[in-house]
Amino acid sequence: xxxxxxxxxxxxxxxxxxxxxxxxxxxxxxxxxxxxxxxxxxxxxxxxxxxxxxxxxxxxxxxxxxxxxxxxxxxxxxxxxxxxxxxxxxxxxxxxxxxxxxxxxxxxxxxxxxxxxxxxxxxxxxxxxxxxxxxxxxxxxxxxxxxxxxxxxxxxxxxxxxxxxxxxxxxxxxxxxxxxxxxxxxxxxxxxxxxxxxxxxxxxxxxxxxxxxxxxxxxxxxxxxxxxxxxxxxxxxxxxxxxxxxxxxxxxxxxxxxxxxxxxxxxxxxxxxxxxxxxxxxxxxxxxxxxxxxxxxxxxxxxxxxxxxxxxxxxxxxxxxxxxxxxxxxxxxxxxxxxxxxxxxxxxxxxxxxxxxxxxxxxxxxxxxxxxxxxxxxxxxxxxxxxxxxxxxxxxxxxxxxxxxxxxxxxxxxxxxxxxxxxxxxxxxxxxxxxxxxxxxxxxxxxxxxxxxxxxxxxxxxxxxxxxxxxxxxxxxxxxxxxxxxxxxxxxxxxxxxxxxxxxxxxxxxxxxxxxxxxxxxxxxxxxxxxxxxxxxxxxxxxxxxxxxxxxxxxxxxxxxxxxxxxxxxxxxxxxxxxxxxxxxxxxxxxxxxxxxxxxxxxxxxxxxxxxxxxxxxxxxxxxxxxxxxxxxxxxxxxxxxxxxxxxxxxxxxxxxxxxxxxxxxxxxxxxxxxxxxxxxxxxxxxxxxxxxxxxxxxxxxxxxxxxxxxxxxxxxxxxxxxxxxxxxxxxxxxxxxxxxxxxxxxxxxxxxxxxxxxxxxxxxxxxxxxxxxxxxxxxxxxxxxxxxxxxxxxxxxxxxxxxxxxxxxxxxxxxxxxxxxxxxxxxxxxxxxxxxxxxxxxxxxxxxxxxxxxxxxxxxxxxxxxxxxxxxxxxxxx
Ligand code: PHE
Ligand code: ZN
Numbered sequence: 001x002x003x004x005x006x007x008x009x010x011x012x013x014x015x016x017x018x019x020x021x022x023x024x025x026x027x028x029x030x031x032x033x034x035x036x037x038x039x040x041x042x043x044x045x046x047x048x049x050x051x052x053x054x055x056x057x058x059x060x061x062x063x064x065x066x067x068x069x070x071x072x073x074x075x076x077x078x079x080x081x082x083x084x085x086x087x088x089x090x091x092x093x094x095x096x097x098x099x100x101x102x103x104x105x106x107x108x109x110x111x112x113x114x115x116x117x118x119x120x121x122x123x124x125x126x127x128x129x130x131x132x133x134x135x136x137x138x139x140x141x142x143x144x145x146x147x148x149x150x151x152x153x154x155x156x157x158x159x160x161x162x163x164x165x166x167x168x169x170x171x172x173x174x175x176x177x178x179x180x181x182x183x184x185x186x187x188x189x190x191x192x193x194x195x196x197x198x199x200x201x202x203x204x205x206x207x208x209x210x211x212x213x214x215x216x217x218x219x220x221x222x223x224x225x226x227x228x229x230x231x232x233x234x235x236x237x238x239x240x241x242x243x244x245x246x247x248x249x250x251x252x253x254x255x256x257x258x259x260x261x262x263x264x265x266x267x268x269x270x271x272x273x274x275x276x277x278x279x280x281x282x283x284x285x286x287x288x289x290x291x292x293x294x295x296x297x298x299x300x301x302x303x304x305x306x307x308x309x310x311x312x313x314x315x316x317x318x319x320x321x322x323x324x325x326x327x328x329x330x331x332x333x334x335x336x337x338x339x340x341x342x343x344x345x346x347x348x349x350x351x352x353x354x355x356x357x358x359x360x361x362x363x364x365x366x367x368x369x370x371x372x373x374x375x376x377x378x379x380x381x382x383x384x385x386x387x388x389x390x391x392x393x394x395x396x397x398x399x400x401x402x403x404x405x406x407x408x409x410x411x412x413x414x415x416x417x418x419x420x421x422x423x424x425x426x427x428x429x430x431x432x433x434x435x436x437x438x439x440x441x442x443x444x445x446x447x448x449x450x451x452x453x454x455x456x457x458x459x460x461x462x463x464x465x466x467x468x469x470x471x472x473x474x475x476x477x478x479x480x481x482x483x484x485x486x487x488x489x490x491x492x493x494x495x496x497x498x499x500x501x502x503x504x505x506x507x508x509x510x511x512x513x514x515x516x517x518x519x520x521x522x523x524x525x526x527x528x529x530x531x532x533x534x535x536x537x538x539x540x541x542x543x544x545x546x547x548x549x550x551x552x553x554x555x556x557x558x559x560x561x562x563x564x565x566x567x568x569x570x571x572x573x574x575x576x577x578x579x580x581x582x583x584x585x586x587x588x589x590x591x592x593x594x595x596x597x598x599x600x601x602x603x604x605x606x607x608x609x610x611x612x613x614x615x616x617x618x619x620x621x622x623x624x625x626x627x628x629x630x631x632x633x634x635x636x637x638x639x640x641x642x643x644x645x646x647x648x649x650x651x652x653x654x655x656x657x658x659x660x661x662x663x664x665x666x667x668x669x670x671x672x673x674x675x676x677x678x679x680x681x682x683x684x685x686x687x688x689x690x691x692x693x694x695x696x697x698x699x700x701x702x703x704x705x706x707x708x709x710x711x712x713x714x715x716x717x718x719x720x721x722x723x724x725x726x727x728x729x730x731x732x733x734x735x736x737x738x739x740x741x742x743x744x745x746x747x748x749x750x751x752x753x754x755x756x757x758x759x760x761x762x763x764x765x766x767x768x769x770x771x772x773x774x775x776x777x778x779x780x781x782x783x784x785x786x787x788x789x790x791x792x793x794x795x796x797x798x799x800x801x802x803x804x805x806x807x808x809x810x811x812x813x814x815x816x817x818x819x820x821x822x823x824x825x826x827x828x829x830x831x832x833x834x835x836x837x838x839x840x841x842x843x844x845x846x847x848x849x850x851x852x853x854x855x856x857x858x859x860x861x862x863x864x865x866x867x868x869x870x871x872x873x874x875x876x877x878x879x
Contacts, residue, residue, distance in 0.1 A: 018049030057136035121197035131189035193270030238301035269306030290684035326389020343567035357383035404434035494534035499563035585648035602659035618685025657700020691724030756793035799838035811852025829867030
């Protein structure tokens with residue numbers, strides 16, 4: 001169906017179902033091309049529904065075989081069955097069972113939704129609406145049922161996993177065997193899963209706080225067992241943390257994680273049987289970077305945490321997606337903060353928010369954290385729902401305070417366990433726990449767009465007062481021309497020019513706990529007894545997802561960089577100064593001038609490195625990592641010329657690299673690690689800084705940097721150092737680069753996940769030759785458009801992480817990506833659709849590039865056939 005004629009689904013139209021399904025009994029006979037599914041559903045009329053209504057079950061590409069009511073075959077006129085629907089015309093008005101047999105072909109399933117095969121392993125993906133590709137069902141999250149699943153397969157598929165606890169297993173005639181799984185917790189169909197395969201695994205026993213023993217296991221393809229150990233360890237740390245911090249214990253006898261190589265998303269929280277993209281499971285020193293390890297830890301924790309936030313309490317409808325996703329991202333962020341460095345994690349998360357969510361919120365695809373309407377739900381697994389959704393939980397916690405937050409969570413778990421809830425119900429728990437009116441806060445869920453917060457301060461030396469005025473505005477977004485003020489908690493402090501933190505005294509106690517709440521368009525506060533001219537440190541810890549517009553000078557910002565007690569704002573101050581310098585450099589280049597040497601910043605960075613680099617390398621690495629091209633583009637906002645930004649940023653890095661050359665070289669030596677590799681935060685921080693130092697050093701002195709990079713590449717004992725060196729080398733055209741790329745390929749030619757890094761790195765080279773290189777790599781034997789990770793590595797990196805080349809002035813980058821989207825769409829619309837979001841900032845480009853982007857989008861929009869997924873994205877992008 002085309003998006004133009006696809007129905008719009010609206011929140012306000014929500015209706016409960018006319019029937020409920022209490023239990024589901026599934027018998028699945030696995031077969032590569034003809035898998036038989038027999039579903040026996042125990043149904044009854046829903047007291048909240050329409051009495052006597054017909055029963056319409058969802059299907060998608062299903063082959064209907066047979067149907068029976070209470071055990072007797074249905075008469076032909078009692079039902080209609082098509083690939084998309086099964087309708088029982090006159091259902092009984094008391095409890096009844098419906099048995100439906102369907103047939104599916106997992107081998108031909110290239111959409112990777114429903115039952116499919118990944119390298120021969122049978123696996124499923126049901127969220128959001130893939131269960132209907134397995135059997136006819138009321139495939140929506142507010143229908144909760146108890147599932148029993150019997151899986152039958154040939155003995156060459158020895159491992160058979162399902163949701164819940166194992167109940168029974170055994171051998172059958174003719175080389176077949178079976179396993180029965182029973183999940184006692186009622187769940188929606190999107191949490192259903194099975195796996196069938198011949199896999200290796202690692203396992204352990206986790207003892208919960210109340211003393212129950214849980215068998216935990218991670219399953220991976222044969223030969224990759226050792227690479228599963230870190231994931232298993234992360235899982236158990238996450239289980240313990242959720243007990244300690246949220247009081248949540250695991251509830252089944254087993255918890256299984258299965259890694260598959262073909263997966264549309266990151267991972268999936270199916271009850272008791274998480275299925276993962278193997279990129280978020282497999283790790284070894286030789287194949288995974290420190291960031292891979294950190295991502296694995298975060299995603300393992302995320303999916304585990306869903307067991308309570310998502311599974312035990314699920315979503316009433318897909319509009320409430322942030323109820324499980326924003327909350328669970330918040331929980332995984334907190335877990336990683338506790339496991340590593342809190343400020344560094346906060347900086348990393350805000351970087352993701354700004355680079356992924358801010359552009360979404362500022363462009364044609366903007367939508368509220370809780371959307372009001374959608375055509376294709378798969379297009380709403382967005383940075384807004386996930387990352388901004390997590391920020392809103394953080395805002396809520398700041399507003400009500402830590403204790404009330406925890407009490408609100410407890411109340412939520414107690415009150416809504418076993419149900420499908422809404423955002424209103426969630427917020428009500430915190431209103432009740434804190435005794436506060438949170439109706440104004442809940443606007444954050446309804447209004448799209450990032451608020452712009454401006455701050456103006458005036459110091460009166462005679463009166464010793466500091467008057468601070470905060471104001472907010474939000475630009476219009478699609479369907480929301482008028483914006484209301486949001487409730488913005490502004491965590492703040494005042495830093496004296498001497499560098500000390502000044503006490504916050506106001507007549508009315510407006511800044512309790514160092515937080516000032518702005519809940520109208522503007523607010524002015526007068527601080528008294530301010531003994532020296534202060535520099536305000538605002539939005540500490542990034543206390544709300546807003547864009548801060550400061551009236552501070554570069555020198556003021558450097559005071560914050562040197563003295564702020566809030567690590568986030570210390571980092572932010574350096575970033576803001578660097579951003580201003582690069583934006584000025586862009587302006588200078590446009591005016592035909594030259595780039596100014598950023599003396600003040602160079603000096604400040606020098607002092608900072610002397611004082612902090614060896615004490616807190618992970619933080620220092622964040623400071624040295626200057627704003628990227630996309631950050632600068634966002635700051636400039638319109639008529640973007642990516643080449644100018646690239647040139648300006650490069651020039652600034654060059655001058656900084658030269659100014660700091662001595663210190664950088666010294667640090668590079670000091671930061672070398674003798675000990676054997678460990679992915680822990682301390683070692684990872686050192687490597688991150690050392691690689692950052694190498695990059696800046698090379699920016700200042702190419703010959704020297706390259707020599708160091710080549711030596712590091714040759715001597716590396718782990719992937720972080722090897723890839724860090726290779727990415728520095730990749731920026732310099734010539735034989736050395738090609739030789740290093742070849743050496744890397746030769747070493748890892750049989751390792752798809754590592755080759756993804758190799759594809760991604762080449763696709764990210766900011767040079768005119770890259771498009772040809774990417775086109776060549778499309779036909780590399782290791783590349784395949786049918787594997788989402790390969791596609792994202794090569795095409796995704798080109799479109800999302802190589803601004804100058806994707807947005808080439810001649811339009812060839814856009815045209816190429818459009819071609820790939822159209823080629824991929826018939827096989828895997830979800831991955832094609834995600835790729836097409838690379839165009840989301842097209843309207844901010846200068847007119848020439850904008851016209852090319854528009855032409856590419858129009859060409860996609862006009863193609864037939866086109867999936868509803870891609871049609872929805874391109875239509876909204878063009879609107
Ligand atoms: N629910 C998954 C998560 O966030 C993401 C996902 C969505 C996976 C849709 C597959 C399909 O943990
Ligand atoms: Zn999730």
